[in-house]
Amino acid sequence: MPEPLAWQISTVTAIRAETPEVSSFTLKLPSWRAHRAGQHYDVRLTALDGYQAQRSYSIASPPSRTGEVDLTIEKIADGEVSPYFHDTLQVGDRVEVRGPIGGYFVWEPALGGPLLLVAGGSGVVPLMAMLRERAAADAKPPAVLLHSSRTFEDVIYRDELATLADGDAGLRVIQTLTRSQPPGWTGYDRRIDRPMLAEAIAAAGASPLVYICGPTLLVEAAANGLVELGVPPAQVRTERFGPTS
């Protein structure tokens, strides 16, 4: 049994903008422990007067990168913790974290597939960790990512996903942009609905392992839709982000 989690002080070694509202923060950990794709770290901020705020952020990086993790975080305008990451935190600052956490919403190659991943906005982060893990594995099960974003500029990991899909016939990425689309856009242009889910199931193949992550309402609609389309509920795992996306 692993030892109980403890809070540790990490150091920010890199900050990279992914989209206008989303950045990835590399944290070097004094007590790094190999994580599994889908797990997260809890982050805790403490003000001088003792006031504390705590949030969970999914790990984006694969466990093969030892000693550090990437957390990809979207700036929520009226949030408490994400604005601190985007507006105040600098390389060299330290952040209190606890993890890796999670035993339910995790995937590793030994679990097999096919994989059907459904992401809304920054819900793509833990699913990207799964796809990065899958890319490094010898045996790659077929995988489909159904990815919903607001605009082209908001698509997190856009280029990396395109590169992964180009080089791998077993990976299919279905994109939908719900707010606006660039000229020549060939993907979907509306919220995830039944026909999109049906296409994703058809692309994934029989009896997929399903992971859905994003805003609560999107997750519920997708989970209900997939179960209605015949996916056994026990194979559907969800991670709701709450009311904000």
Place this chain on the structure above:
Amino acid sequence: MLRVDMTDRFISRGFVGRAKDAGDKAGRVPPGQYLTEGFPVLSAGPTPQVPLESWEFTVTGLVKAPVRWSWREFTALPSRDWTVDISCVTKWTKLDTRWNGVSLDDVLAAVEIDPRARFVTAQSYGGYTTNLPLTDLLNNQAFVAWQYDGAPLEPAHGGPARLVVPHLYLWKSAKWVRGLQLREDDEPGFWESLGYHNRGDPWREERYSGD
């Protein structure tokens, strides 16, 4: 007795947290609270969906005869506007919230209360309960509201109707209230039975029991 601070807290550079400065309203903000402009939604479970045709409010327990009102009957009780400050134990306070509803004095006037009755358990659709001394509900200290800010009370904030007891922490203001049970003994409710203070006076910072 020597008290030692066991935790060497790590302070996050430049983190300030929620604004604490209440300015000229400071005297109206109970200790340890901060002012909010918004109206945070807190819950312990799914929002009940109660059709008005089946909604009812009851007063039961130590009364000569229990009473039941339908929605139409209950909202025909004498109602008035209320402007009150509310404080949630999670540290936010909102000033000058505007409601419309019926005073508990008028609700309880419809029953003959047994003299042994000293406590009340407020019961809600969805199963939530909270307990209060009967005296905290009398003399215009509490009301049942079905309007907030001039509009029908939204389900997220406790609609169709909720209890409002502004002089105690907001967990006592049971959302989706469906009735009151008058009792001789005190029955700790949903949060009172798991570490929260039995009475909850924000001005005495009665947040927890036994800390």
Place this chain on the structure above:
Amino acid sequence: MDDPLVLDANAVAGDLAELFGFEMTAAGHRCAHCGNVGQMGTLLAWTQGPGITLRCCICRDVVLRIVRTPARTLIDVSGAAYIEVRRG
């Protein structure tokens, strides 16, 4: 159930691990109300409130409640007929 506040038990996985000493979302449980058996990760979590409430995904009744005061953590497990953790 379109309640935008609800999260999965994942969201409190860190708090559960701190309380129990093990990673709990993969742990099994049986709902004391409806008898549903499943992983604790399937529980629905309401975290915005005086405490955390975890409810059965089938019957929606309360399985676990957690309250954190400055000095203590209290956990009510009466809604779980049992909790099961695999060793090793």
